[in-house]
Amino acid sequence: MSSETVTVQVDPQELPADSFTESDIARIELVSWGEYRAADFGKFAQMVSEDLAQAGDYVRQAARIVGSVETVFLTASVIAERVRGTSWEVIAEALRMSAADAEKRWGDVEARWRRTSRADSLYRKDPGRHAASADRYITTDTPYQFTTATRLPLSASLDAAAHLTGRDVAAADHAFAGTACTHCSH
Numbered sequence: 180m181s182s183e184t185v186t187v188q189v190d191p192q193e194l195p196a197d198s199f200t201e202s203d204i205a206r207i208e209l210v211s212w213g214e215y216r217a218a219d220f221g222k223f224a225q226m227v228s229e230d231l232a233q234a235g236d237y238v239r240q241a242a243r244i245v246g247s248v249e250t251v252f253l254t255a256s257v258i259a260e261r262v263r264g265t266s267w268e269v270i271a272e273a274l275r276m277s278a279a280d281a282e283k284r285w286g287d288v289e290a291r292w293r294r295t296s297r298a299d300s301l302y303r304k305d306p307g308r309h310a311a312s313a314d315r316y317i318t319t320d321t322p323y324q325f326t327t328a329t330r331l332p333l334s335a336s337l338d339a340a341a342h343l344t345g346r347d348v349a350a351a352d353h354a355f356a357g358t359a360c361t362h363c364s365h
Contacts, residue, residue, distance in 0.1 A: 191337065209258075
């Protein structure tokens with residue numbers, strides 16, 4: 180969560196796959212899931228505006244989207260927070276539940292995510308391609324833009340690109356209490 184301005188362009192597809200930290204991978208996955216959910220909401224709005232629905236479709240489609248958001252997007256968010264060092268107490272507070280309940284609900288999922296190998300995860304196998312896709316979504320798609328602020332690509336804040344951007348990974352990690360990049364000299 181850095182407010183520093185980045186002037187260096189980063190092509191995440193040129194970064195070695197092993198230079199991406201767990202924090203990078205989790206954040207790339209989270210943006211990807213956000214993009215998928217935004218597309219679902221966009222399709223829902225189109226269905227409503229074009230009057231393409233049959234009786235019950237509004238509720239049926241809304242329940243499908245909301246259920247998907249709850250299970251996939253929220254889980255990806257929790258994993259991204261945990262990988263960056265967020266405690267169960269902070270996550271629980273944000274979700275208005277106990278830390279024990281949060282850990283019970285997502286602890287095993289987080290542990291499985293951490294054990295996932297490159298062979299089992301497209302994001303781990305080719306993080307640069309997925310980061311580039313996230314960058315395109317963040318910087319060029321506008322239907323869901325809520326501010327006029329400049330949107331920086333995700334790759335500019337990835338630990339894997341810190342040696343190119345000059346981003347102070349240690350300071351960013353300290354601010355977020357996350358993990359440090361093992362490939363950078365910071």
